[in-house]
Amino acid sequence: MTADLKRYQLFGWDYDHFRPLNENEFDWYKNFARQAGGPILELACGTGRLLSILAELGYDVTGIDLSSQMLKIAKTNIGKLPAELKNKITLVNGDITDFDFDRQFGLIYIADNSFRELCTKEAQVSCLKAVYHHLAPKGLFLLTVMRFDFSSFVNCKKEIPWSNAIADPVSGTKVSRKVEFKLSENKKLLNGLYTYKIFDAQGIEHLEECPFVSPILHEADYQALFAETGFKADLFYDYKDQKDIVGKIMCFVCSK
Numbered sequence: 656m657t658a659d660l661k662r663y664q665l666f667g668w669d670y671d672h673f674r675p676l677n678e679n680e681f682d683w684y685k686n687f688a689r690q691a692g693g694p695i696l697e698l699a700c701g702t703g704r705l706l707s708i709l710a711e712l713g714y715d716v717t718g719i720d721l722s723s724q725m726l727k728i729a730k731t732n733i734g735k736l737p738a739e740l741k742n743k744i745t746l747v748n749g750d751i752t753d754f755d756f757d758r759q760f761g762l763i764y765i766a767d768n769s770f771r772e773l774c775t776k777e778a779q780v781s782c783l784k785a786v787y788h789h790l791a792p793k794g795l796f797l798l799t800v801m802r803f804d805f806s807s808f809v810n811c812k813k814e815i816p817w818s819n820a821i822a823d824p825v826s827g828t829k830v831s832r833k834v835e836f837k838l839s840e841n842k843k844l845l846n847g848l849y850t851y852k853i854f855d856a857q858g859i860e861h862l863e864e865c866p867f868v869s870p871i872l873h874e875a876d877y878q879a880l881f882a883e884t885g886f887k888a889d890l891f892y893d894y895k896d897q898k899d900i901v902g903k904i905m906c907f908v909c910s911k
């Protein structure tokens with residue numbers, strides 16, 4: 656296992672709050688789902704927010720994630736849906752670098768930076784090979800990830816200051832967080848640290864640190880990984896049919 660899951664296991668419930676999806680993202684996935692057809696597989700599905708949107712289109716969707724807690728949240732969210740949608744969604748606790756289903760999918764995707772959970776080239780290639788194996792001959796694989804921008808770093812560091820405190824929906828405990836990022840010397844890895852300030856029922860605070868490491872990959876690195884694993888990839892930006900104006904989010908559309 657290559658992932659550092661502590662942040663997701665302890666505080667994954669805040670994910671949808673800090674990284675809400677917007678209409679452009681919803682439309683992007685829905686359009687490609689209609690184009691590619693089902694069944695659909697999401698890698699690193701987290702709280703399952705995209706799974707329910709795509710199930711609404713009538714497809715069978717499967718989400719795989721390594722964090723039991725993220726899957727627990729996904730299960731709770733999906734449990735609130737009407738039975739006809741709920742029955743279309745399958746959650747699997749597994750590793751996206753090593754999975755084996757006995758069927759192929761029309762659409763496979765990995766959304767919102769989740770590919771950057773895979774730190775080593777070995778893990779990245781292993782994931783893409785598994786995707787290739789599970790993708791139907793005319794299927795599509797989507798990978799969306801933020802374009803790395805060194806200009807936002809000062810002396811190789813960047814910090815997102817303490818957030819307002821928000822309440823854990825299950826325990827009601829108030830939690831705020833800050834995030835620190837540091838580039839490795841060769842600028843190939845991002846060393847990150849989430850620090851959470853947790854206020855207990857008596858208002859006493861304690862800190863929990865969740866370090867993580869994430870690879871720094873650029874367009875050429877992704878294209879090289881796709882070529883090595885047998886994919887042709889087209890690059891769009893910002894969930895739009897936009898190739899020429901370089902945007903913040905790289906949206907790769909891959910086929911065999």
Ligand SMILES: C[S@@+](CC[C@H](N)C(=O)[O-])C[C@H]1O[C@@H](n2cnc3c(N)ncnc32)[C@H](O)[C@@H]1O
Binds near residue numbers: 657663704721767769
């Ligand atoms: C950024 S969050 C997921 C967000 C989800 N894609 C979305 O857009 O809502 C990243 C997820 O990757 C999962 N993850 C990290 N490494 C993984 C691995 N090797 N296999 C499966 N899931 C993994 C984490 O548990 C976490 O839920």
